[in-house]
Amino acid sequence: MSAGIEGWTAVAQQTELRLEKTERTPEPVRPNLVDLAYDAIKRAILENTYPPGYQAGEMEVARQLSMSRTPVHEAMTRLQEEGLVRILPKRGILVLGLSPADVADIYDVIIALEGAAAERLARMPGPERARAAEVLEVCTGDMDAALRQGDRPAWAKADRAFHDALSHACGNARLDRIVGTVADQLHRARMFTLSLRPLPTASAIDHAAIIAAVRAGDPEAASLAARTHRLKARDQLLPLLQELRLSNI
Amino acid sequence: MSAGIEGWTAVAQQTELRLEKTERTPEPVRPNLVDLAYDAIKRAILENTYPPGYQAGEMEVARQLSMSRTPVHEAMTRLQEEGLVRILPKRGILVLGLSPADVADIYDVIIALEGAAAERLARMPGPERARAAEVLEVCTGDMDAALRQGDRPAWAKADRAFHDALSHACGNARLDRIVGTVADQLHRARMFTLSLRPLPTASAIDHAAIIAAVRAGDPEAASLAARTHRLKARDQLLPLLQELRLSNI
DNA sequence: TAATTCATTCTTGCATGCAAGTTGAAATTT
């Protein structure tokens, strides 16, 4: 499980958190404060504004978001369920880090589910497959473009878009949701090592293989390609994390 | 996604909900009311005390649990994330049903993840594999015993225990947690059709195959056996649900 | 009679109040 760093000093003391509207929120017709708090805090964690080990009281976060404690409290509960923070009974929240073991676990889940998504996608009727393949190809194109310019953040964003599209297009909303949640957690680790890895030129080939299998309507091949792709990514990322000996991100 | 039944009459009007301690709760050193409410409501839904279409205000539920609205409110948010209820903006909560499509989606997720769990299990070092295999065998034994006595509920319970043990023993806490959540949702559908299905004598054989593959340390075979088992269950359950034309459970 | 408007009541979303529990340090003892 997630291992937090107990004895850290709080770093992001007086940060101002923004309340922005994220896309993934279901249907925020009348946006409620809980969702706003949830999104803001989650973003702060994933973008390392709240680094692992950061400890804060609800009051403090509530002040930063200019709302009362109640919505923050609820948001924290949610975040704890996702494994991003731990609520220390009467001592506030602790932002958790990801150990290499955590990352490995997350990859297991993603590999299994994304494989299933690719398989499903390849089983869809032709027109839908073609449409999905086109979306995926656009993402891959964006990745190539970013790669040629050496723009790593843009590459990461396009890569993320590819994988989001993959699980989204498969038509299984639950699967999509779970993959999204788990991929969010991976995001931190990937961003952290983004500048340390060689430019991932191989990814484009992997993605092409997935797209081809989807186009061909070959579920087995699609699943295999998707899983292989993530496996390779995992085997590239994990040694880096262990080498860094940060042990936690 | 889950389709609720809009125009139902509330059935379980004055039910008294019990606050019992469930085993799955992480570490309830000092049990907080939110978890209590969450468990109680979830159990009520899964056991059909709150049937699909049941609509209730927070106040009402809070009274049944003899607590204030706040913990109930938080619990409802969690349950909505799991897809068990929908919060109707100012009209209370609606217990959702599972359409056959929902069940199919859930099976996709479980098949993928349980396959991964079995694979992981088969990759573990010998002693751990043996220990896990023994646990699994005990569950299978319980199933056989229940089957011989025609005790369907006992069989279902033992079957559940087998699958819980499988994902639990694989050592990936996140995977275990996700599978647990999703399997919970399946529980309703399975219980609903429990008396309508023929006695599932084939399950024992499937389980034996999984156990054998784990014992042999054959990840591929283990994964395949686990997935095949769930696939068969799905193909048996889904037609029944569609035939029942309840369309929602 | 049917449809529309209006008002009343109920319910939720969030803020705040209160009590229980925890932390950290001062004060006391050994």
Next chain:
DNA sequence: AAATTTCAACTTGCATGCAAGAATGAATTA
């Protein structure tokens, strides 16, 4: 001086208060 106890400030968990929004039904109009 070290260890233990006591105490005060702070924080959370939950209850409650309040205001905004929605539903229901009455009253009015066509």
